[in-house]
Amino acid sequence: MRRASRIDAVEPFLAMEVLERALELEAGGARVVHLEIGEPDFAPPRGAVAACVRALEAGETRYTDSRGLRELRVAISEDHERRHGVAVDPDRILVTNGTSAAMLLVFSLLVEPGDEVIIPTPHYPCYPNFVRVCGGIPVFVPSVAEEGFRIDVPGVRRALGTRTAAIVIGSPSNPTGAVQDAATVGALADLGVPLVSDEIYDGLVYDGAVVSSALGLGGDVFVLDGFSKRYAMTGFRLGYVIAPAPAARPLQVLQQNLFISANRFVQHAGIAALRTGAATVAAMREAYAKRRERLVEGLRRLGFGVPRLPQGAFYAFADARAFDVDSRRLAFDLLERAHVAVTPGIDFGAAGEGHLRFCYAAAEADLDAAIERLARVLA
Ligand SMILES: Cc1ncc(COP(=O)(O)O)c(C=O)c1O
Numbered sequence: 586m587r588r589a590s591r592i593d594a595v596e597p598f599l600a601m602e603v604l605e606r607a608l609e610l611e612a613g614g615a616r617v618v619h620l621e622i623g624e625p626d627f628a629p630p631r632g633a634v635a636a637c638v639r640a641l642e643a644g645e646t647r648y649t650d651s652r653g654l655r656e657l658r659v660a661i662s663e664d665h666e667r668r669h670g671v672a673v674d675p676d677r678i679l680v681t682n683g684t685s686a687a688m689l690l691v692f693s694l695l696v697e698p699g700d701e702v703i704i705p706t707p708h709y710p711c712y713p714n715f716v717r718v719c720g721g722i723p724v725f726v727p728s729v730a731e732e733g734f735r736i737d738v739p740g741v742r743r744a745l746g747t748r749t750a751a752i753v754i755g756s757p758s759n760p761t762g763a764v765q766d767a768a769t770v771g772a773l774a775d776l777g778v779p780l781v782s783d784e785i786y787d788g789l790v791y792d793g794a795v796v797s798s799a800l801g802l803g804g805d806v807f808v809l810d811g812f813s814k815r816y817a818m819t820g821f822r823l824g825y826v827i828a829p830a831p832a833a834r835p836l837q838v839l840q841q842n843l844f845i846s847a848n849r850f851v852q853h854a855g856i857a858a859l860r861t862g863a864a865t866v867a868a869m870r871e872a873y874a875k876r877r878e879r880l881v882e883g884l885r886r887l888g889f890g891v892p893r894l895p896q897g898a899f900y901a902f903a904d905a906r907a908f909d910v911d912s913r914r915l916a917f918d919l920l921e922r923a924h925v926a927v928t929p930g931i932d933f934g935a936a937g938e939g940h941l942r943f944c945y946a947a948a949e950a951d952l953d954a955a956i957e958r959l960a961r962v963l964a
Contacts, residue, residue, distance in 0.1 A: 594717040598710050599932035600942075603916060607926040618947075618955045621916075621926040623759060623900065625817035625946045627872075629858070630865040633818065636857035640850035647849055651841045652833075653680025653825070654852045660859040661825055665808075668787065671801035677828050679836050680847045680855070684785050684811035684824035688715045690839050691781055691807050691826055692751075696721035700750035705736040707902065707933035707940075709759045709783065721750060727936040733893050734763035734902075738772045751779045756796060757786040760933045760942040761902045762895020764790060767797035774804040781807045785824070786898040788815040788866050791874045794896040805829045814898070815866055816858040821851045869946075873899050876945040876952055883956035884943065887963055899946040902930070906939040908963055916941060923958040 600621050607617040628634075652658065658675035666672050681687040688711070696702060698720030704712050706725040713723035726741050728734040741752060752773055756765040774780045782799035787810065790796060799806045811824025828836055840846070881891045881901050890904030909915035912929035919925050919941075930940030945952060 591717055591720050595714045596710075599913065599916075600710070600928040603920060603926050603928060606917070606920060610920070610924065615924050617920070617924045617926050618951050618958065619926050620943045620945070620947055620951070620955055621928045623814070623898075623944055623946070624819050625814065625869060625899070626948060627817040627865065627869050627946075629816055629818045629821070629854075630862035632861035633816065633821075633854040633858040637821070637850050637854035640853035645849045645853060649846045649849050649852060651846050652837055653678070653847055654849070654856070657852045657856050660856050661827075664859045665798070665800070665827065669798040669800065671798065673800065673827055674830070677830055677833050678825055679828065679833065679840055680823070680825045680852060681840070682824070682844055682847050683813065683822040684783065684809050685711065686844060687809050687811070687824050687826040688712075688783075689718070690836050690843065691809065691828075692716055692719045692721065693839055693843075694832060694835055695750045695779055695781075697750065699748060701746060701748045702750055703741055703744050703752040704934075705741065705754055706935070707734070707758075707760055707930065707937035708753075709755050710932045712753050713934075722748075724749075725934055725936070728761070728763070730936075733896075734758060734761040736765055736769050736773065738769060741773060742776060745776060745778065749778050751781050752776065753781040753783065754799075755783040755786070757790060757794075757897025759786065759898050760900050760928070760930070760937065762898050762900050764794045764796055764896040767802070770797045770799050771802040774799050774802040774806055777804070779805040779807060779829075781809065783809045785809065785811050785814050789870055789873060789899060790897040791870070791877060792894070792896065796897065800827060805832075807832070812855055812858055816862050817865065817869065818854070818858065821854055823847060823851050823855050873945060876947070876949060877901065879949060880943060880945045880952045880956075883952065887956065887959055889941070899944055901943045901945060902937070902940050903943060904939060905930070905941045910939050912938055912940055919959065919962065923962040925955045925958050
């Protein structure tokens with residue numbers, strides 16, 4: 586069977602490959618410590634679960650307006666204003682089946698075959714693959730590792746060309762935990778090409794770090810966000826995009842065709858999360874802040890390089906070159922020998938090679954067990 590060539594360019598998501606091998610080991614009786622997947626171990630806000638069940642029982646099981654329930658879009662708009670002080674017209678908000686679906690819609694809208702999309706790296710592994718699925722070409726600009734993975738704005742400026750369709754950034758960052766300051770985000774928003782700003786980890790920040798939303802900082806900005814991380818609602822599959830006004834209608838038309846609408850009862854869960862989920866977010870933030878220190882301290886003891894504490898999200902991106910320069914080999918070796926699942930840095934681009942990503946959205950006992958097991962095999 587002939588396959589579209591742009592699909593051949595899509596690379597495996599290594600975090601998932603590690604997970605899938607770990608599941609095989611578990612099926613054979615092993616007990617694996619999972620630090621590979623970016624998934625909170627917290628329960629979603631109780632109000633969100635209750636609202637979802639109530640909605641199902643009340644027969645809220647049909648399609649909605651393709652843009653999402655008005656009540657949810659108003660709640661998202663109020664939430665964005667509460668967090669960032671920027672008012673958003675709910676008509677610029679489109680509710681999607683997870684942030685991933687929002688990404689597909691936005692890149693489908695912006696990218697012509699042969700267009701380039703600039704991606705500061707290390708980056709979320711799926712960004713370049715969304716670009717490739719749309720026929721585009723990712724262009725990577727390494728962030729400044731010595732400065733806590735600050736995005737290199739002059740480097741991004743140098744990478745701009747006649748075929749640049751967009752710049753995509755994530756802050757707080759998966760995998761580095763870096764939080765970009767307002768000057769950096771503002772400079773990127775002002776470069777004359779659309780800025781796609783993935784803000785899915787906003788709210789999960791430590792030591793007083795502040796996330797600067799790209800919205801309101803100038804230029805054409807698309808904010809991607811969702812409920813997976815901040816509200817521990819990964820399996821609900823609920824996200825959204827806040828788009829420039831002229832892009833709202835074409836995104837709506839794409840959504841009508843590609844997905845019709847996000848799940849109706851899940852949208853009710855989203856409304857409840859925004860209204861009642863603040864305590865869950867605060868509890869997660871507090872727990873992650875402690876786990877982050879515990880994990881990083883353990884990694885440093887073992888000889889991994891973690892020069893700074895991550896400021897946001899729930900990952901430690903550790904330099905592992907003292908053990909192996911090939912992160913893929915090292916991650917699979919640690920999985921087989923120590924039954925500790927972590928993500929190879931190469932999943933996040935060439936700039937991530939030599940590193941491993943450890944997710945600390947895991948119980949403290951699991952973090953301790955991981956360090957103990959790693960100590961044994963790395964000794
Ligand atoms: C930076 C980033 N963006 C987007 C996503 C996808 O999120 P969703 O579950 O909303 O599709 C993830 C998931 O790991 C992520 O880390």
